Amino acid sequence: MKYVIITPGGTLRYDIPVMKIQTYSLDDIFEKGLLMLIPFYIFSHEKNLSEYNSNGERLTELKAEYRNILERLDGLERQGVIGSFDKRTIIELSGDVIRKIARKYENVQKVGDMMRGPLIETSARKILNQGIRQGIKQGMDQGISQNQRETALRMLKRGKQTIEEIAEDTGLSVAEVEQLAGMQTV
DSSP: EEEEETTTTEEEEOOOOOOOOOOOOOOHHHHTTTGGGHHHGGGGGGGHHHHHHHHHHHHHHHHHHHHHHHHHHHHHTTTSSSOHHHHHHHHHHHHHHHHHHHHOOHHHHHHHHGGGOOOOOHHHHHHHHHHHHHHHHHHHHHHHHHHHHHHHHHHHHTOOHHHHHHHHHTTTOOOHHHHHHHHOOO
């Protein structure tokens, strides 16, 4: 697009790129996979918040739309199109938008609570939590085993107990204490 700018020194011509801003419907957003636009889409309701807040029928329509968004996101997650992290990010960002634009509208805020609901326990989250618990247990076990070996080595250095007694006192096997005794003499 060409623009003509007239200045005191003469006429200048500039090629200025113009970005077209496109408005997407909720269906467009889902069909085109533009899911990160959902929080921005919510801004389209800002001019109607007063009406939603005072009109129960309009508030019900808004609630139905939010429920639709959540159900569609759930469906995409079940299909493997998006992961639980992406879904949760979209929901939390949408909830943040609602919280900001609906501060003065108590009824709309309640509807917005749908978008900030409790963290959903997904199979991915269960696996992650199981892995964390398993890692903690393994780390503790390794720490205990290391402490047991260190104690056995100190006892071997003193030379006051038999290998069998050290094994019994430390909870290590006789073979483990024998291996430590062999390392000590090397």
